[in-house]
Amino acid sequence: MKLIYIIYDILLLILFMLYLPVLLYKMIVKGKYREGILERFGFLAAEKIEQFEGQPTIWVHAVSVGETVAASAVVTEVKERYPEHKILFSTVTDTGQGMARQIVKEADETIYFPLDFSWVVGRALSKINPEVVILTETELWPNFIRLAKENEAKIMLANGRISDSSFAGYKYLGPILKDMLANVDLFSMQSEQDLEYIQSLGAEQTKVYNNGNTKFDQDYAQPDSSKEEELYQVFKLNKEQPILVVGSTHPNEEEQLLPLYQKLKDEFPELVMILAPRHIKRASEVESLYQQAGIKTVLRTEIETRDPSQDSVIILDTIGELAQIYGIADLVFVGGSLIEKGGHNILEPAVHGKLVFFGPYMFNFKANTRLVLDYGVGIQIEDVAELTEEMLYYLKNEDELKKKGRQAVQMIEDNQGAAERNAKLVKKIIDSKVRFESGSANAINKEGL
Known part of the structure; x- marks a missing residue:
């Protein structure tokens, strides 16, 4: 399996080098991607990470604005249950970063997500060492998931969504997909179709739940x-x-x-x-x-x-x-x-x-x-x-x-309540007291967690 990840790193590097001229053009001419460039390569500023040293930490990741909005409701519920835990929130896009700083008030710090090279991800994880990783929607990154698991982090996909294009694309990952899905402890999906898609890709049935969409629970967009x-x-x-x-x-x-x-x-x-x-x-x-x-x-x-x-x-x-x-x-x-x-x-x-x-x-x-x-x-x-x-x-x-x-x-x-149900699953993997069983939103409620 290690060889597969080496091949993945090599392919990722080739794609990065091919895209590099475009990336440099966007950085120099259009000013994109300049902010957080060191964080994208796993170099986290000391003043950002010192507060996480020796502290139980939950790393929440959302790619951009929409995912950040959906994740914010989960973060609120999780922080209420685990106030002693530090929250690190990461995004990929500049707009997502701006939105996170604006609405994810419970986050102790926000950073840009590291590129999924093993040496980059390893550097970032060594500085943070999260107890729990919460990935949102379709943010499944093989090296990040593998190395977080090796660091004994519990990993959850929250508000999971698999589009038709993502469903087709993931299949090209082959054996690496199987290993990646095996390393995720729980999948909390938005709908029955998303549940079926993730199971078809290889996720174990006992790990997959249909908990609805957390965007129904977002606070910042409520009527005011x-x-x-x-x-x-x-x-x-x-x-x-x-x-x-x-x-x-x-x-x-x-x-x-x-x-x-x-x-x-x-x-x-x-x-x-x-x-x-x-x-x-x-x-x-x-x-x-x-x-x-x-x-x-x-x-x-x-x-x-x-x-x-x-x-x-x-x-x-x-x-x-x-x-x-x-x-x-x-x-x-x-x-x-x-x-x-x-x-x-x-x-x-x-x-x-x-x-x-x-x-x-x-x-x-x-x-x-x-x-x-x-x-x-x-x-x-x-x-x-x-x-x-x-x-x-x-x-x-x-x-x-x-x-x-x-x-x-x-x-x-x-249709509200998905954020609370996701938070109950986070509690489940943190407490590690209950054996994971095949479930749904109703099954979780019956457990009374």
């Missing part, structure tokens, strides 16, 4: 009337005008949505659209696109200059605000779904009691899509023409829109 009042004032909006929030868009989507905005604006002249590109560095690109179409826009970072009589498209170029901005929306569209990207988090708007619209490509969020459709709080459209028709209908029928909002709140309430 004072925050909403502040947003109305800062954005220079009034509660009588229709507000369309378009979140997490990608290239080609903003262009497709131009006629939607123009048609809605024709019929509802007071309408304002708040548009949030998935990657905020594209904000100026999106701004240019809309200005070329003759539409007055303003960036969120320049909102104090907004003229309410003219600037009817606000482009969000900040991190961490979108979830709260959904709270002031009348209509919500979630991007990544008009193109073959696979969609984004459609639960965040539902938390605020919003009917959510999305396109045909939601293959990365199948369970969430089924859920909102089953509750009648999501509308999936084939194209922008259908989206325009549906949105116009609900703008003209406010009572039905409010009814959908109440149904959305009910859906959230009916």
